[in-house]
Amino acid sequence: MAGLHLRASRLRLACEEHQCAILAAGGVDAGFHPESLAVLTYLFGAPTPASAEEAPSAADAKFSDLVLLLTPSSLRLYCGAAAWDELRTLLELLPSPLSLEAYVPSPSASEEEQAELKLHATREMLALTASEGLRLAYGTAAHAAWPLLLAASAAAPPPAHARALEALGECTCACDASALRRGGALAQGERALHGAWAHLAAKLDQLEAYDRLGLSAAALSRALVEPPSGAPPPANLPPPPPPPSGGAAADGAPFDGVWAGAATAAAVRAPADQKAALHSAGSGRSRAIHAIGRASSAGGVLSCARTLFFSNGRVPHHWQHRVFSDGEVFDPLVEDEVPEVDRADETCRLMQLYCLLVAGADDIVAAAAAAAPKRLPAADATALLHAQLAKAVTAGLLPEGAPLAEAELRVRLLDGRACGDTVPSHWGVHTVSCRLDGAPAVGGFPEEKGALLFEDSFALDEEGAVVRLCGAVPRLLCWAADGAEESEARQVCAAVDGNLVCADLRAPIERLRAGEHHVLQTLCAPAERGAVLLTDSPWLPLVHGELRLFSGGIAFHCERHGPLLLPFRIHLAAAASVELESGRTLVLLRQKPDTHAYGPLAHLPRRAGGELPDIESLKEGTARPHALALALVLNPDTPLHRHATEIVWPIWKQLFTECNIACDVLTAPPKEFHAALFTLQTEEIGFVQPPSSVGMRE
Known part of the structure; x- marks a missing residue:
């Protein structure tokens, strides 16, 4: 009895902590639900079977006529008359404040009468749960599988809550998205993946475009799967396994590493041990303009693959206007011709195809969430990907019925002792993989162009919401190429670097000494390295770089995408500021519509799955313009925050008034920046928090 x-006291405390109720039933009533059986065994003890083989059937027999509901304040029980005679003594000493209410049929009741009372008791238990605002542990799974609940109510029971029993360590439960809140193995694996991708990106950021071409796929693979110098080895991220004789991983899992150029055709299917450098890794030994990278956590539970591009496909925009000290704007009489990027057509087309793969993956994730707790059939996943790629055929990016595209949706359980395919979807970690083989050639280059790949891991919480598990890894990774991109970026940056910080903005002589930029005017504060710029684009939601605050605009420079200049008097449509709960300040800047955007954004869809921009129209300058929105992130108690709020913002507000630029103070960030802020929070803590704890869904 003690x-x-x-045990009842511990379960009651678990229910109180998680604000949930535990419903347990035995035998066929619960569809032989293993966690339900574990609860009953934990409370009342396991039966003594005649042999080891009879252990499961003995437990089923003992609890076959038992239904139990435990809440923070009560225990309700249905059982047969014979079982009640045995249990009554055990339940006399229930811990306070648990109250007991039992539903017991009379010994002479017929089977129909017993079944009717059992259904009535179950309905009463569900009604009590709803009236007290509690959620059922295992409720979603139970409703899909328990005949008792299906018979008791046509309506779904309250949605399942986080595993209340998991913290007790008494029952074997599979992990789900709620494990992220506790920072367990799932969060550790995500930190390792984020660190691996950050290490690879940092290696590429540090190199000039020409030096980057000297890297080999093997060197990039080492940067992805090995820890940085001096850092402890990430136990969750082992190096790629040695190649077996068949050319595939021994357990059938994809390989980790980086494959460049034409070798991307073998990505994840063969070890990444190519020795060719990027300058000769493309088809026909041409320069590689893209690569595929993949990394996974221990056991392959979490995995993340991206297609990397070694060009933005466009040069940075070079403003040719002139803004005088009195604010007058002089438009250029003749615009200089925009330099053409080598193999820009190939880069733009590959990027657009890759964006369609990402959109297909998003559709598959949404369908998987809608189908939960059932699994999404593989044929449905592939059909969703093909529906997105049909847009590429319409846009002329793919010929009719040409390359092979495949989609795969895998589910892995963190707890190998769980019941395989019988467990509900939100108990597992899902991986969606979308691949396009045989990307078409452009111009006179050979037909073999390799492949494109996007792979991501996600989980479903107990209410069916999607939690991305690789949210800190950018969906699009690209670096400026040598040639026109690099030379144009140097010219733009040279004009910015030639200005000194003005000691006194009110003194004309000091402004002359500091120098004035031809469109941004006077530099007001020192350059801020490591600044964060948010955009409303899903492809570049967050960019790190160097920020300079001028009296007439901003200059931002990122190693991957080059410089971005925003002259307020010429190109700013609206501005706003918003204070976040974290103490941060966001300075929101919306540009006027244009066709140059930033980095590769001009030739990418505005949103995942959106309309593809016409590449020829972009080249001719007749494409439909789009207004890009930016946000400067000002962290509290930093020099950037002090300079921006005390020195620069008053000057900007005066400029906004002179130029009739709308300037608002918002109480919350606009919806278009929610995804970027979610990415920023994810990047800072190293792993994804479920949306309920972060306070913002993607």
Whole structure:
């Protein structure tokens, strides 16, 4: 009796902590639900079977006529008359404040009468749960599988809550998205993946475009799967396994590493041990303009693959206007011709195809969430990907019925002792993989162009919401190429670097000494390295770089995408500021519509799955313009925050008034920046928090 008293008390405390109720039933009523059986065994003890083989059937027999509901304040029980005679003594010493209510049919009741009372008791238990605002542990799974609940109510029971029993360590439960809140193995694996991708990106950021071409796929693979110098080895991220004789991983899992150029055709299917450098890794030994990278956590539970591009496909925009010290704007009489990027057509087309793969993956994730707790059929996943790629055929990016595209949706359980395919979807970690083989050639280059790949891991919480598990890894990774991109970026940056910080903005002589930029005017504060710029684009939601605040605009420079200049008097449509709960300040800047955007954004869809921009129209300058929105992130108690709020913002507000630029103070960030802020929070803590704890869904 003392043992039952203690165990019931522990379960009651678990229910109170998680604000949930535990419903348990035995035998066929619960569809032989293993966690339900574990609860009953934990409370009342396991039966003594005649042999080891009879253990499961003995437990089923003992609890076959038992239904139990435990809440923070009560225990309700249905059982047969014979079982009640045995249990009554055990339940006399229930811990306070648990109250007991039992539903027991009379010994002479017929089977129909017993079944009717059992259904009535179950309905009463569900009604009590709803009236007290509690959620059922295992409720979603139970409703899909328990005949008792299906018979008791046509309506779904309250949605399942986080595993209340998991913290007790008494029952074997599979992990789900709620494990992220506890920072367990799932969060550790995500930190390792984020660190691996950050290490690879940092290596590429540090190199000039020409030096980057000297890297080999093997060197990039080492940067992805090995820790940085001096850092402890990430136990969750082992190096790629040695190649077996068949050319595939021994357990059938994809390989980790980086494959460049034409070798991307073998990506994840063969080890990444190519020795060719990027300058000769493309088809026909041409320069590689893209690569595929993949990394996974221990056991392959979490995995993340991206297609990397070694060009933005466009040069940075070079403003040719002139803004005088009195604010007058002089338009250029003749615009200089925009330099053409080598193999820009190939880069733009590959990027657009890759964006369609990402959109297909998003559709598959949404369909998987809608189908939960059932699994999404593989044929449905592939059909969703093909529906997105049909846009590429319409846009002329793919010929009719040409390359092979495949989609795969894998589910892995963190707890190998769980019941395989019978467990509900939100108990597992899902991986969606979308691949396009045989990307078409452009111009006179050979037909073999390799492949494109996007792979991501996600989980479903107990309410069916999607939690991305690789949210800190950018969906699009690209670096400026040598040639026109690099030379144009140097010219733009040279004009910015030639200005000194003005010691006194009110003194004309000091402004002359500091120098004035031809469109941004006077530099007001020192350059801020490591600044964060948010955009409303899903492809570049967050960019790190160097920020300079001028009296007439901003200059931002990122190693991957080059410089971005925003002269307020020429190109700013609206501005706003918003204070976040974290103490941060966001300075929101919306540009006027244009066709140059930033980095590769001009030739990418505005949103995942959106309309593809016409590449020829972009080249001719007749494409439909788009207004890009930016946000400067000002962290509290930093020099950037002090300079921006005390020195620069008053000057900007005066400029906004002179130029009739709308300037608002918002109480919350606009919806278009929610995804970027979610990415920023994810990047800072190293792993994804479920949306309920972060306070913002993607």
